[in-house]
Amino acid sequence: MSLGTIIRNRRREIGLTLDEVSARTGFSKPYLSTIETGKVKNPPSDELLRKLETVLQVEPGSLRHSANLDRMPADVREKYESFVSENQRLRKLVQDVANKKVKSNEVSELLENNQLSKTPQPGRLIPVINRVAAGYPVDFDDLQYPAGFADDYVRCPDVDDVHAFAVRVIGDSMEPKFLQGDIVIFSPGLEVRNGDDCFVRMSEPHETTFKRIFFEGNDKIRLQPRNEKYAPMIVKGNRINGLYRAVIKYERL
Numbered sequence: 001m002s003l004g005t006i007i008r009n010r011r012r013e014i015g016l017t018l019d020e021v022s023a024r025t026g027f028s029k030p031y032l033s034t035i036e037t038g039k040v041k042n043p044p045s046d047e048l049l050r051k052l053e054t055v056l057q058v059e060p061g062s063l064r065h066s067a068n069l070d071r072m073p074a075d076v077r078e079k080y081e082s083f084v085s086e087n088q089r090l091r092k093l094v095q096d097v098a099n100k101k102v103k104s105n106e107v108s109e110l111l112e113n114n115q116l117s118k119t120p121q122p123g124r125l126i127p128v129i130n131r132v133a134a135g136y137p138v139d140f141d142d143l144q145y146p147a148g149f150a151d152d153y154v155r156c157p158d159v160d161d162v163h164a165f166a167v168r169v170i171g172d173s174m175e176p177k178f179l180q181g182d183i184v185i186f187s188p189g190l191e192v193r194n195g196d197d198c199f200v201r202m203s204e205p206h207e208t209t210f211k212r213i214f215f216e217g218n219d220k221i222r223l224q225p226r227n228e229k230y231a232p233m234i235v236k237g238n239r240i241n242g243l244y245r246a247v248i249k250y251e252r253l
Contacts, residue, residue, distance in 0.1 A: 201242030
């Protein structure tokens, strides 16, 4: 189902007119009409989609997900929808096996009948949520995005963490390994160890920085720059409210 059809059906379901949706979102009725009829030339902005998700009382991110599907080339979308359908069939198969609705000698036959695609997967879209200072800590800003959404994304085939995020490096304290403009992906699901390069969130005041992490005694953490011209910073452990390990770097060419 297209994005426009989803929006129109939901609007009618909750009894809103286009005039009412226009007034609540701040976008014109003719433009909203072109979205619903699929005649819009350019895809709706994330700003409008967020407002529509609120006005139409749908799950945050659902309309943006549908919009991203609509932006896909037809052949890519067809493959994606095929993978989703295949995943649902396999989930049902696993559930049936768990509930003993199929006999053990039927499992092999069912698996053989599932034509699993061998096409390489393009990888997860990782949201680029903000910038991180490879220098002195700076006030952090998550740009008010819900988890998993941003204005920019990088695609990464080697990260399975659904909470992974990316940031752009500013400053030079992590040179020569990380340069200003590089995009670094961090995985909240990975354990942080001594010497790891980490995105660091601090409270009181709220700040972020990008440093190597070393756990010192007396509940203290040393934030160590890679660039030798910068001195390390020692912070109390209770001031840290997030340590996220760097896993992949995209270099600026």
